[in-house]
Amino acid sequence: MESYSHPLYSCRKCRTPVALAEDLLSKSFVAKSGKAFMFSQAMNTVLGKKYDKPLITGNFTIADLYCKTCGEELGWKYIKCHEKTQSYKVGRFIIEKAKIVKEY
Numbered sequence: 001m002e003s004y005s006h007p008l009y010s011c012r013k014c015r016t017p018v019a020l021a022e023d024l025l026s027k028s029f030v031a032k033s034g035k036a037f038m039f040s041q042a043m044n045t046v047l048g049k050k051y052d053k054p055l056i057t058g059n060f061t062i063a064d065l066y067c068k069t070c071g072e073e074l075g076w077k078y079i080k081c082h083e084k085t086q087s088y089k090v091g092r093f094i095i096e097k098a099k100i101v102k103e104y
């Protein structure tokens with residue numbers, strides 16, 4: 001088992017670490033299930049197919065993000081952005097709060 005710096009966020013289903021608290025950028029995102037967090041990076045995850053998605057803030061190309069261990073859908077990654085003002089999101093990960101637990 002690799003060791004990660006704590007605190008971190010792990011998959012609620014299987015407790016695999018998926019993101020570090022130090023990589024948390026914002027807690028003010030909203031996803032299907034409610035609140036979501038933005039991270040600069042994620043780990044132990046796999047990406048689904050890329051697709052275009054019109055969001056409230058503009059048109060994006062995103063890919064769904066899944067837990068590598070149990071396959072649970074966690075959120076998504078911004079792959080490409082079609083609005084200049086939103087380009088800071090490119091390469092960032094959105095993970096739904098309901099899908100993760102914080103571990104100290």
Ligand SMILES: [Zn+2]
Pocket residue numbers: 011012013014015016067068069070071072
């Ligand atoms: Zn999992």
